[in-house]
Amino acid sequence: MQTIEIPELVRYNHSYFCFFAVGIAVRYWLMKCEPSVYSIDDLRKDKSTIWEGVRNYQARNILRDDVKLHDKVLFYHSSANPAGVAGTAVVSRESFPDPTAFDPASQYYDRQSSVYEPRWFSIEVTFVAKLPVFVPLALLKTTRGLENMLVIKKGMRLSVQPCNAKEYNIIVKLGQG
């Protein structure tokens, strides 16, 4: 797939350009991971990783169809004490069949997923930064401008969630302390 780079365009904070840029502009995502499985420190060490093992259809569809090269990612630690945003990453490869689904030795193996008709999809993300100050969920819940984030909604379990530039920037700023 061909990528269209429009850094100059997105830099304009002007409604006409923003409207025009919809569809090709960089998108923003919040991606959950249990730090006991894979943390922001692991990503910093590895530099890049395959986002494998997503076995939820809604999240699968997002990974397969919506997450694009250069999209920005908030790396969220779930099931942690406390849970919250630990860092940022960037999408470095667009959707491809999740190799763990084909691997009988993997805990994510799915015999119903074939190479010819893959059921599950991955992307690759690359480390950008670890936030100097961890941004806990409790703070997300009380920060103005983040009211519409999915992650603060009760019962929201989607592991790959859309967010926007405003929310991303607020959280990154919180993470600077």
Next chain:
DNA sequence: GCCAACGTTGGC
């Protein structure tokens, strides 16, 4: 297509 049972997620 309904829905109960079961499994998983994830905050606390």
Next chain:
DNA sequence: GCCAACGTTGGC
């Protein structure tokens, strides 16, 4: 570890 909230499975 608890448990509420979901998502999936499978009998009917």
